[in-house]
């Protein structure tokens with residue numbers, strides 16, 4: 173996720189910006205930039221890659237006598253991670269710059285309008301549109317122009333704006349992307365997150381959505397973006413240490429990322445579902461209508477958690493689109509006789525876009541004539557460069573080795589892909605499209621509401637489970653892959669031996685393992701296979717298995733089977749996989765934490781597996 177730092181005060185600005193950006197490195201980034209005013213001009217430096225590259229570009233200007241500026245680390249979402257796409261982005265005159273975190277959903281339409289009016293663009297980013305839009309409205313007051321521009325913008329943003337004609341002033345605003353202000357006697361700061369401020373001040377103001385702030389050295393005013401109404405806000409004193417601050421107060425990145433899931437899901441949906449009509453817009457898929465109509469089979473290729481997302485997608489695509497779907501672990505796919513041809517669409521799913529086996533798999537499929545689409549979280553990664561089309565998940569950087577928000581974002585992207593294929597092949601009615609699209613948006617809100625409560629309930633349970641030697645996870649239908657994912661999460665971070673099974677498969681062997689010492693997490697939502705799953709649960713109970721049930725609120729029958737039941741709200745049945753992932757993630761996290769494991773960097777594992 174991008175990082176923003178802004179400063180206006182008495183210090184020399186460049187070291188402040190660089191130190192702030194260093195403190196935001198944990199957020200993940202692929203390019204960086206900064207800007208300050210000197211001699212009535214904005215001086216801008218940008219570099220692809222790590223901050224050291226930006227420092228080298230700045231070089232001897234580090235001590236320049238300038239006291240106001242903006243810095244940015246970019247996590248690419250629109251356009252590759254190049255110097256030209258790095259922030260700050262300028263208007264046509266170069267007198268106004270913008271740094272931004274978030275996604276401008278209607279940037280395409282705005283860009284067309286601005287191009288028609290004669291604006292010239294020098295990047296592929298959505299952010300640059302903001303610079304030109306503000307330029308369009310700019311007369312003699314920057315804050316007014318920012319307000320007018322934001323009235324035209326759909327999407328999420330935290331932004332900082334700087335204009336050479338008001339050289340000690342910064343304007344910042346927020347909507348759905350984090351932004352915090354720092355205050356000092358003679359200086360003001362803005363930042364995406366608290367760590368950037370801690371070397372300078374512990375006095376902060378958290379900005380809320382639809383707030384705009386004008387900062388000028390030691391003074392500031394906060395107003396409502398839409399109507400300019402003044403807003404009074406409390407200054408808070410932060411007593412976090414730097415490590416706590418990077419994790420946003422969470423003990424581990426994994427926990428932080430679990431809690432970021434509602435936003436990650438919404439970011440992935442952003443701009444792709446038209447709420448009024450339910451229409452799905454996925455132009456980046458890179459397939460013509462004819463190519464979509466001609467698909468005979470889909471091959472989904474992935475590893476680990478991404479493979480579990482693929483397994484869920486098989487249920488969705490086959491049900492709603494009627495195209496047969498094969499799901500392969502990439503390391504198997506590449507070493508068997510592949511019956512793949514031009515009419516088979518190969519889709520790779522990967523958080524990193526660099527997983528060696530998945531990459532080799534799509535190269536092989538491409539060599540056999542298959543079109544390749546990749547679902548990926550990292551813009552510009554190898555897989556995205558080699559694919560014919562890309563559907564980005566916008567989960568933001570995932571730092572914990574155990575994949576959490578990337579997984580639910582992959583499910584989100586795959587569900588939208590299902591709807592898109594159904595729309596293009598006319599296998600899903602308009603009304604159903606609308607219903608399923610809005611159910612997807614709703615599930616993000618539901619997850620947001622339940623996260624703290626489920627964490628607390630899980631914490632209340634783990635004393636009974638944390639020292640288990642083995643663990644089973646079971647589910648049926650759409651929730652069978654979630655059982656696999658739960659088992660993977662637990663084993664990789666707690667080192668407890670765990671297996672996931674289709675509940676109906678138990679009696680074909682694994683039931684022999686059940687006794688009073690075997691914990692079993694069973695996913696039992698009120699869905700089409702509910703009765704079948706309950707029967708499987710009864711079989712476990714009959715053998716004294718230690719049941720931990722996850723079910724639908726109001727299902728009192730589950731409480732007759734065990735004391736340990738976690739209830740989740742009812743959502744659209746198709747979207748249960750997103751919801752039922754949450755307790756499995758939290759159980760794994762809390763058990764690993766209770767066992768004192770290195771949750772974010774489990775032994776023997778790497779975040780990105782770039783070797784076979």
Ligand code: M6R
Pocket residue numbers: 475476477478521522523524525526527530573574575576660661664777779780781
């Ligand atoms: O980056 P990718 O999605 O291609 O990575 C695939 C797997 O290595 C990854 O999902 C792995 O299983 C995670 N550690 C699971 O939490």
